[in-house]
Amino acid sequence: MSNRLQTLSLTLILALVSIGARAERAECEPAVDMIESNDAVNRISECDYRDEGLNGWLANLGGSDEPRSADTAPANITPTSQEAMGEKGFGFKQTVSDPLSLVQARYSIAQQAAARCAPRVANLVTEAYKSDKQGTVLVMQFRCDGESDD
Amino acid sequence: MQKKILGVAALALVGQSAGAVTLYGKANVALQHADEAGDREIELQSNSSRIGLMGDNAIAEDVLVIYRLEYETSVDDGDKDGQTLTQRNIYLGLQTRYGTLMGGVYDSPLKTSASKVDLFNDLEGDIRNIFAGENRSKNVVQYVSPKSWGPLTAKAAYVTKETDGIDGWSTSLAYDNNGLYLAAAVDRDIEENVEDQKTLRLVSSYTLGAVMLGAAWEKYEQQTNEGNGYFASLQWKLTDKWIFKTQYGQSDIKVEGRETFSIGGDYKFDKRTRAFVYYTNNEDDVIRDDNYLGVGMELKF
Numbered sequence: 001m002s003n004r005l006q007t008l009s010l011t012l013i014l015a016l017v018s019i020g021a022r023a024e025r026a027e028c029e030p031a032v033d034m035i036e037s038n039d040a041v042n043r044i045s046e047c048d049y050r051d052e053g054l055n056g057w058l059a060n061l062g063g064s065d066e067p068r069s070a071d072t073a074p075a076n077i078t079p080t081s082q083e084a085m086g087e088k089g090f091g092f093k094q095t096v097s098d099p100l101s102l103v104q105a106r107y108s109i110a111q112q113a114a115a116r117c118a119p120r121v122a123n124l125v126t127e128a129y130k131s132d133k134q135g136t137v138l139v140m141q142f143r144c145d146g147e148s149d150d
Numbered sequence: 151m152q153k154k155i156l157g158v159a160a161l162a163l164v165g166q167s168a169g170a171v172t173l174y175g176k177a178n179v180a181l182q183h184a185d186e187a188g189d190r191e192i193e194l195q196s197n198s199s200r201i202g203l204m205g206d207n208a209i210a211e212d213v214l215v216i217y218r219l220e221y222e223t224s225v226d227d228g229d230k231d232g233q234t235l236t237q238r239n240i241y242l243g244l245q246t247r248y249g250t251l252m253g254g255v256y257d258s259p260l261k262t263s264a265s266k267v268d269l270f271n272d273l274e275g276d277i278r279n280i281f282a283g284e285n286r287s288k289n290v291v292q293y294v295s296p297k298s299w300g301p302l303t304a305k306a307a308y309v310t311k312e313t314d315g316i317d318g319w320s321t322s323l324a325y326d327n328n329g330l331y332l333a334a335a336v337d338r339d340i341e342e343n344v345e346d347q348k349t350l351r352l353v354s355s356y357t358l359g360a361v362m363l364g365a366a367w368e369k370y371e372q373q374t375n376e377g378n379g380y381f382a383s384l385q386w387k388l389t390d391k392w393i394f395k396t397q398y399g400q401s402d403i404k405v406e407g408r409e410t411f412s413i414g415g416d417y418k419f420d421k422r423t424r425a426f427v428y429y430t431n432n433e434d435d436v437i438r439d440d441n442y443l444g445v446g447m448e449l450k451f
Contacts, residue, residue, distance in 0.1 A: 029421070030174070030176075030421060030422050030450035030451065031172050031174035031204070031450075031451070032174045032175055032176045032200070032202075032450045032451070033450065035174060035202070035204055035218065035220075036262075036265055037262075037265065037266075038262050038263060038265060038266070038303060038322075038324050038326070038333070039294070039303040039324070039326065041216060041243065041245065041250045041252070041294050042250070042294065042296065042297040042303070044204065044205075044206060044216060049172040049174070050172065052451075054173055054451040055172055055173055055451075058173065097297070133247060133298045134212065134247060134297075134298065
């Protein structure tokens with residue numbers, strides 16, 4: 001076994017020499033690996049597997065007309081709440097915890113604002129970010145085209 | 151045929167109607183030459199192939215019900231302890247900003263603390279050859295600290311052992327940040343029908359570029375036996391496709407003078423599919439001198 005320890009040590013030295021060659025790109029590993037990790041219960045919301053691999057195949061089975069998960073509000077972020085903004089404006093906020101949920105939250109809020117103002121145009125007045133224990137709170141405030149403060 | 155169509159339709163419903171449900175699993179099969187103390191055989195092995203469902207359901211702001219239902223299946227002969235599917239990790243839990251509380255059948259915090267460093271997990275070189283504490287306990291209530299703790303994850307599990315009347319517990323505290331992973335874990339009376347069992351495990355790993363180094367140390371005690379052991383592993387991503395890995399461990403926890411050595415490599419076709427080759431030697435001063443040479447394939451989803 002001492003030879004094996006020497007083999008391990010030699011490999012270690014060779015590996016250390018090559019360090020720095022590449023940096024690991026942060027991305028979601030397969031779901032089966034994520035759920036085996038030590039902090040799995042806190043990582044479930046980090047990656048959206050609904051369109052990945054077999055889940056994507058099942059979601060599209062039978063030619064479903066339902067939108068893909070990337071087009072819908074993320075299921076595991078805080079439900080949208082609405083905030084009043086003056087008399088005529090309106091706003092939304094959502095807590096996001098990763099880049100994907102931020103993109104999805106922005107799309108979801110924009111969709112809701114456009115629907116609310118239709119057939120007029122929803123103008124984005126402010127977009128703000130606030131730190132929160134759960135992550136980052138995205139706040140977006142809108143005004144329908146033609147509305148004013150007075 | 152009709153049954154197959156119904157089965158696929160049921161799976162499709164799982165994939166479509168409940169948005170937060172994720173179907174996951176892996177099929178891992180290897181063909182190996184086993185030389186177990188001179189008894190030589192060619193074997194087809196299913197290495198903990200599994201299928202599971204996991205997901206969450208928001209019941210109020212900042213309150214999620216989470217679940218996981220996971221089953222093992224044997225790709226090699228379809229028989230796992232006389233059944234087609236056997237239960238693995240199964241739980242139902244409640245997640246709030248203060249943490250997650252869950253109940254079910256679950257890997258102990260001490261077991262999951264070493265998941266990063268065991269590079270030949272589920273194969274003949276699995277860390278369970280030399281370490282105690284690789285327990286998946288039944289009737290477990292477990293708390294996991296919230297994500298807001300950042301790089302720290304604390305776990306505490308209470309095992310209501312209904313078989314021998316002696317309840318057990320397992321705890322761990324782990325730090326995971328910028329490639330550095332450190333964990334300490336303690337078990338007490340987790341094993342069934344074993345008195346005064348206590349296990350202490352320390353784990354560390356460090357990833358720098360393409361290289362990950364892992365190490366673990368364990369001390370085990372019970373009424374009639376005690377021992378300790380150590381373990382070291384190295385993973386080296388040679389290219390985007392090729393991974394070299396090796397590990398070595400020695401302990402007298404299970405048998406006096408037990409050693410395990412594994413060396414092997416992976417070829418990654420993509421993120422989910424890999425082929426692998428391995429050589430493992432498990433030996434001790436009493437009964438074993440086993441060698442395994444195998445080649446296999448894994449598909450994850």
